[in-house]
Amino acid sequence: MQKLIFVLLLALAFGCKVKPGAKGGSCEVMGTVKDFSDLDGCGLLIELESGQLLNPVTLPEGVVLKDKQAIRFGYKKVDDMMSACMREQAFVQVTCLEVVSSSETGTPPCVDTTNPFAVPWMDKAIDKHNPTQVIKFQFGGKWGYLYKAIPTAYLYDCEGKLLCETKGDESDECHQLYLNRFNKGKVIWQGEGVWD
Numbered sequence: 001m002q003k004l005i006f007v008l009l010l011a012l013a014f015g016c017k018v019k020p021g022a023k024g025g026s027c028e029v030m031g032t033v034k035d036f037s038d039l040d041g042c043g044l045l046i047e048l049e050s051g052q053l054l055n056p057v058t059l060p061e062g063v064v065l066k067d068k069q070a071i072r073f074g075y076k077k078v079d080d081m082m083s084a085c086m087r088e089q090a091f092v093q094v095t096c097l098e099v100v101s102s103s104e105t106g107t108p109p110c111v112d113t114t115n116p117f118a119v120p121w122m123d124k125a126i127d128k129h130n131p132t133q134v135i136k137f138q139f140g141g142k143w144g145y146l147y148k149a150i151p152t153a154y155l156y157d158c159e160g161k162l163l164c165e166t167k168g169d170e171s172d173e174c175h176q177l178y179l180n181r182f183n184k185g186k187v188i189w190q191g192e193g194v195w196d
Helices: 002-013 120-129 173-177
Strands: 018-020 029-035 044-048 053-058 070-078 090-101 133-139 142-148 153-157 162-166 186-190
Touching: 053 070, 120 142, 120 153, 162 173
Parallel strands: 053 090
Antiparallel strands: 018 070, 029 044, 029 070, 044 053, 070 090, 133 142, 133 186, 142 153, 153 162
């Protein structure tokens, strides 16, 4: 911890440059807080879905990170910094942060993915429903995933909760509550033998 404070003071003394990260200041990036304090000079890092590790050198006021938190956040990359940890790929200034779930709540994290096989509950839903397509929708600031199987389609929220089932009738409850309100979705997985 003392090393991290020393590095931060050095960076401030030499006038570190800050440039926008890939997502700028918007709170759209999903990550998981991981504790690397068992490694020399390391502490809490943020792991992105890609596996990239970010070192959060500044946080919004009042924010406290905890191990195993799933978070949605925004950031700006901070150049000209070094640490003794050397596990991180970038240093970041966290511009906004929302805790999606933590180990205390037991709620699975909200998933924003284009690879359903990388998410355990999504992989199980593919095995269970044997869909021809998985379509991703954005709604309410989160995401929904429609597993189009024959004859029934299954709509899940981003945490793996089954919202509804439909046989394609646009007047049914699933369409009225959700599907008719969504913009066009994006096919993130397609089974064999199905063409657009």
